[in-house]
Amino acid sequence: MACSSPLSISLLSSLTLILLLKISPGCRCHSIMGHNFSIKEAAVHDLQLAFKQNKLTSRQLVEFYLREISRLNPILKGVIEVNPDALYQADKADYEREAKAPGSQSRLHGIPVLLKDNIATKDKLNTTAGSFALVGSVVPRDAGVVTKLRKAGAIILGKASLGEWSHFRTARGPLAWSARGGQGKNPYTLGEPCGSSSGSSISVAANMVAVSLGTETDGSIICPASFNAVVGIKPTVGLTSRAGVIPISPRQDTVGPICRTVSDAVYVLDAIVGIDNNDNATIRASRYIPNGGYGQFLKVAGLRGKRLGIVRNPFFNFGNKTFLHQTFERHFKTLRQRGAILVDHLEIANIKTILDYNLSGEETALLSEFKISLNAYLNKLVASPVRTMADVIAFNNKNPELEMIKTIDQEQFLSAEATNGIGKAEKAALSNLSKLSRDGFVKLMTKNKLDALVTPDFSVSSVLAIGGFPGISVPAGYDTKGVPFGICFGGLRGSEPELIEIAYGFEQATKIRKPPF
Numbered sequence: 262m263a264c265s266s267p268l269s270i271s272l273l274s275s276l277t278l279i280l281l282l283k284i285s286p287g288c289r290c291h292s293i294m295g296h297n298f299s300i301k302e303a304a305v306h307d308l309q310l311a312f313k314q315n316k317l318t319s320r321q322l323v324e325f326y327l328r329e330i331s332r333l334n335p336i337l338k339g340v341i342e343v344n345p346d347a348l349y350q351a352d353k354a355d356y357e358r359e360a361k362a363p364g365s366q367s368r369l370h371g372i373p374v375l376l377k378d379n380i381a382t383k384d385k386l387n388t389t390a391g392s393f394a395l396v397g398s399v400v401p402r403d404a405g406v407v408t409k410l411r412k413a414g415a416i417i418l419g420k421a422s423l424g425e426w427s428h429f430r431t432a433r434g435p436l437a438w439s440a441r442g443g444q445g446k447n448p449y450t451l452g453e454p455c456g457s458s459s460g461s462s463i464s465v466a467a468n469m470v471a472v473s474l475g476t477e478t479d480g481s482i483i484c485p486a487s488f489n490a491v492v493g494i495k496p497t498v499g500l501t502s503r504a505g506v507i508p509i510s511p512r513q514d515t516v517g518p519i520c521r522t523v524s525d526a527v528y529v530l531d532a533i534v535g536i537d538n539n540d541n542a543t544i545r546a547s548r549y550i551p552n553g554g555y556g557q558f559l560k561v562a563g564l565r566g567k568r569l570g571i572v573r574n575p576f577f578n579f580g581n582k583t584f585l586h587q588t589f590e591r592h593f594k595t596l597r598q599r600g601a602i603l604v605d606h607l608e609i610a611n612i613k614t615i616l617d618y619n620l621s622g623e624e625t626a627l628l629s630e631f632k633i634s635l636n637a638y639l640n641k642l643v644a645s646p647v648r649t650m651a652d653v654i655a656f657n658n659k660n661p662e663l664e665m666i667k668t669i670d671q672e673q674f675l676s677a678e679a680t681n682g683i684g685k686a687e688k689a690a691l692s693n694l695s696k697l698s699r700d701g702f703v704k705l706m707t708k709n710k711l712d713a714l715v716t717p718d719f720s721v722s723s724v725l726a727i728g729g730f731p732g733i734s735v736p737a738g739y740d741t742k743g744v745p746f747g748i749c750f751g752g753l754r755g756s757e758p759e760l761i762e763i764a765y766g767f768e769q770a771t772k773i774r775k776p777p778f
């Protein structure tokens with residue numbers, strides 16, 4: 262879930278950086294089979310073109326990524342498992358493309374995707390949220406989003422590392438560590454990559470996969486996307502199915518793409534949205550899905566006429582002379598030049614309370630919802646060494662070395678286990694959260710007729726989280742220590758079309774992402 266780390270955390274270890282550079286003498290596989298096509302940094306559109314022009318096969322693409330994973334992952338730790346069937350799936354895609362089989366024209370056909378390890382697959386891969394407690398568990402079926410990805414012809418390359426249990430085992434612990442995945446590293450600095458969708462972000466940033474899926478409860482897509490110079494879409498809650506996703510809260514959880522470009526993220530979004538009868542929230546949210554999908558909003562002139570809100574306090578309290586201040590002032594100028602109307606110096610009512618998850622009631626609500634929904638998830642498994650949250654706590658206590666229980670706490674598990682359903686305190690917290698959202702973000706957006714709120718990095722995450730609102734993070738720069746940071750465009754429920762126009766307009770105007778090596 263959330264991460265409350267400041268923007269500047271960067272534990273650059275020059276020693277390890279040198280080590281990494283030594284192991285990566287530049288990619289030997291830039292050009293495939295004598296052609297001038299480069300897989301590194303290739304977008305989905307480029308890959309499809311290369312398939313079509315017989316410059317590339319899905320097998321070559323998967324072989325490339327498997328090589329890069331074996332080369333880079335020992336240091337970056339973005340991947341927990343690779344799919345033993347990935348090459349088989351690649352051959353199948355190549356065969357289908359050659360035979361012009363129905364579906365082989367789909368955007369994601371033959372494209373490898375990495376899934377955060379809390380997203381279930383009914384195949385040889387484990388689904389464990391990074392914990393040894395769930396090794397050997399058998400899921401009833403693919404997660405709803407995985408069913409849709411397979412239907413679109415995507416290749417499941419493997420499982421991405423994460424903050425263990427989506428960073429809801431402990432609020433104090435590391436953001437990108439899990440017992441099974443180890444400590445994820447930012448490919449730019451080898452420091453903090455943020456979490457909890459750390460591996461999904463690290464892996465696309467370092468070209469270990471084409472595209473990936475993460476999940477967010479509060480900040481877990483927006484933050485690592487920001488830290489790793491990639492694009493993250495946190496969809497409106499319910500737009501994408503959470504069925505088969507190891508949960509924190511059905512009220513806040515959402516599954517979204519993490520990719521190198523806005524267009525790649527939009528193509529993945531198009532593939533995963535829609536009704537899933539195993540997640541009823543998808544029925545209500547399906548009314549937001551536009552006819553013809555989201556790709557139509559990838560317009561270079563997308564910023565024209567958009568009303569963008571700026572809340573300086575607390576989001577832009579950098580100090581007037583700082584590098585970040587200057588960078589964002591430059592971005593504001595670009596947004597204006599591209600036709601956006603900036604509505605500046607706005608305020609969100611009770612913003613201090615909203616950003617403090619203890620005061621707002623968010624923590625109270627999440628702890629209770631976590632116990633209820635995790636117990637329900639574990640109960641539905643076909644087989645599992647753990648069936649309840651209490652079993653997971655006992656497993657951790659029984660395996661202190663494996664789960665590093667002495668150094669990395671499980672206090673949120675203990676607090677959650679101590680809850681007893683949605684009682685008086687939880688109801689009060691939930692009603693607080695709706696009121697804070699209504700009087701705060703909703704009022705700000707409607708009163709000022711805004712299309713989006715613009716904020717730096719992931720600072721807005723709780724504002725979006727508590728109302729189930731969408732947000733898109735786009736690379737916005739690299740700080741004085743080389744740590745990437747993003748710009749986030751957040752909107753009201755169902756505002757993905759406008760957010761995509763804005764995010765794509767900004768990306769095309771700035772093109773800030775650079776590969777890490």
Ligand SMILES: *[C@@H]1O[C@H](CO)[C@@H](O)[C@H](O)[C@H]1NC(C)=O
Pocket residue numbers: 297298299
């Ligand atoms: C590869 O070279 C051909 C011929 O020079 C050119 O038309 C094409 O655009 C190049 N492709 C890329 C991806 O650079």
Ligand SMILES: *[C@@H]1O[C@H](CO)[C@@H](O)[C@H](O)[C@H]1NC(C)=O
Pocket residue numbers: 342343344345385386387396397
């Ligand atoms: C799943 O976990 C088990 C136990 O650690 C391991 O033996 C197996 O290789 C894992 N599956 C994959 C596909 O990595």
Ligand SMILES: *[C@@H]1O[C@H](CO)[C@@H](O)[C@H](O)[C@H]1NC(C)=O
Pocket residue numbers: 538539540541
């Ligand atoms: C969805 O809603 C229907 C009707 O209210 C209910 O019967 C069903 O159990 C719900 N399904 C899930 C997965 O919550």
Ligand SMILES: *[C@@H]1O[C@H](CO)[C@@H](O)[C@H](O)[C@H]1NC(C)=O
Pocket residue numbers: 580581
């Ligand atoms: C920044 O500049 C504005 C307007 O010039 C001023 O009101 C504000 O106090 C300054 N803030 C800081 C931190 O210097």
Ligand SMILES: *[C@@H]1O[C@H](CO)[C@@H](O)[C@H](O)[C@H]1NC(C)=O
Pocket residue numbers: 618619
């Ligand atoms: C929130 O409350 C918990 C205990 O309920 C405490 O451990 C934690 O430090 C508090 N966090 C903040 C940000 O105040």
Ligand SMILES: *[C@@H]1O[C@H](CO)[C@@H](O)[C@H](O)[C@H]1NC(C)=O
Pocket residue numbers: 614619620621622623625686687689690693
């Ligand atoms: C609800 O908000 C009020 C302040 O607005 C606060 O005093 C109270 O503790 C909150 N209740 C919960 C359950 O979080």
